[in-house]
Amino acid sequence: MVEPVKFPEVELYEGWGEPMRTECTIRGLELIEGEIPADLEGALYKVGADRQYPSGRTDDIFIDGEGMMHMFRFKDQQVDYVNRWVQTTRYEMQKDAKRSLFGRYRNRYTNDPSVDHSVSMGTGNTTAMFHAGHLYALKEDDLPYEIDPETLATIGKSDMDGQIGSVSFTAHPKVDPVTDELLGFSYQAKGDATKDIAFYVFGPDGKLVNEIWFEMPYPGMVHDFAITDEWVIFPFFPMMTDLDHVKEGGAYYEYHPDKPTHVALVPRYGKAEDIRWFKGPNATAGHMMNATREGSKVMLDLCYYDGNCFDFFPTPSGEITPEVPPFLTRLTFDLERNDDSYEIERLLNVPCEMPRTDDRYQGRPYKHGYCIVRGMDGSSGTGHINLETGELHVWKPGPGDTVQEAQFVPRSPDSAEGDGWLLVPVCRVSRVRSDLAVLDAQNVEAGPVALLKLPVRVRATFHGTWVPEEAFTTGRYNFKLQAV
Ligand code: V55
Ligand code: FE
Secondary structure, three states: OOOOOOOOOOOOHHHHHHOOOOOEEEOOOOOEEOOOOOOOEEEEEEEEEEOOOOOOOOOOOOOEEEEEEEEEEEEEOOEEEEEEEOOOHHHHHHHHHHOOOOOOOHHHHHHHOOOOOOOOOOOOOOEEEEEEOOOEEEEEOOOEEEEEOOOOOOEEEOOOOOOOOOOOOOOOEEEOOOOOOOOEEEEOOOOOOOOOEEEEOOOOOOOEEEEEEOOOOEEEEEOOOOOOOOOOEEEEEEEEHHHHHHHHOOOOEEEEEOOOOOEEEEEEEOHHHHOOEEEOOOEEEEEEEEEEEEEEEEEEEEEEEEEEEOOOOOOOOOOOOOOOEEEEEEEEEEOOOOOOOOOOEEOOOOOOEEEOOOOOOOOOOEEEEEEEEEEOOOOOOEEEEEEOOOEEEEEOOOOOOOEOOOOEEEEOOOOOOOOOOEEEEEEEEEEEEEEEEEEEOOOOHHHOOOOEEEEOOOOOOOEEEEOOOOHHHHOOOOOOEEEE
16 A cells, blocks of 8 residues: 555645656647747756655745656657656656655755665756767756667666766866867765865867866855856855754755855866965855856856845755845856955846857857846746847737747857757746747847747746757767867
8 A cells, every 4th residue: 555646735736747757759739829930949958946846845946856858859849748757766766656755855854764865866857968969867866867869768877987076066067168068067076065076177089188176165055057168167155064954854055145256266177286266255046047258357257145145045044044146147257356256247237047159159259148027927038148249038928928048050150159049938827838939039029930829838947058959969068169
């Protein structure tokens, strides 16, 4: 006998948030508006969290839940949709037990007593990564899970042929558009609440090129980082793990409103002893838009919270601090200056999150950014910001409807920066189903050039990647860019 499946009555699982728990294959999505651009061929992979079984808790948070990968396969001016669970150890164990075995977000001390503390709580729920011909689903507290790019079947957990020695790998890796290198890292790299960071550079063939281990000032959350040609930037915001509190069943992270931010500039091909450290005011952030270097200056553009970014992570004394809005902000680090401070400049006065760029311009001078802009009524839209002029253009799908993170696709491998499409999953909240919108990235306000209808909900996705058609055979992005 196992217990009946019943989700708790909490906001997270109401309405649009109702667990979807469904795998489907739809050949040829219905085209309800416009036309699919003829040269748009490849696949959009997105990953999000769903719920396999109710956890029996009422403190589940939206960034937790078993990973679901979604594929929108563009070919011959049609789009096929496939979604599959990421079959992690956690997923398989729960499937066998026919119930939830894993407790509070990242807190192994709240798991079912039958689960050994050595079992990873990884969900593979955060993003898709494609490099050297392989596709992966990622969660920052676990190693990558390799996924079959055609069927989305889970192949298995991967340490990249023994090259990843840390316990985990980031869900915000970057592929360098010029060198086709994969840059990534692990934080709390030796286990819960450890201060270790491991930074990795893999060549286009997937072979390790450089690896740097160093320590952050406290056992923090390092959700994202940013790259340039010479330096990679690791911001350490005071969102920290207190292992004693975790062992008592507490939240995995606590926000410290009184502690500063530390930033490490790590030499991409160098050594730990050449790391440069900077220090700034209390803040938090999850997501980086991009970073660039000009002479001795390194600029980091990010969605910056002048306070707490997650109200479900309390202070060390258990207080809830309300979330503050995120603003696109530039931090400037001058390597020739003799103090360790940095400049902070707001770039846009409208709250925005899930920042992206034309991925061919990661780590190099750029002018186009994309993000989710939130409305006052709970709706949201896809924003295009021109960083040269400061202009913001927004497409909103309609009253009450919301958008998920946009994925830029270049019109051709050598089209100009920002010349291409934005692929945007749309939550048609009142209609209890999703759409996929194809926007002209240079004219988002005009609305979709193609709108595809799904008879199902794409409940939640965080991040993803685009794999162009030819990359399925060559294993490489072919961006045809020159170093600047
Ligand atoms: C974040 C997201 C996560 C996570 C930790 O946005 C931090 C930040 C989607 O999962 O586990
Ligand atoms: Fe993220």
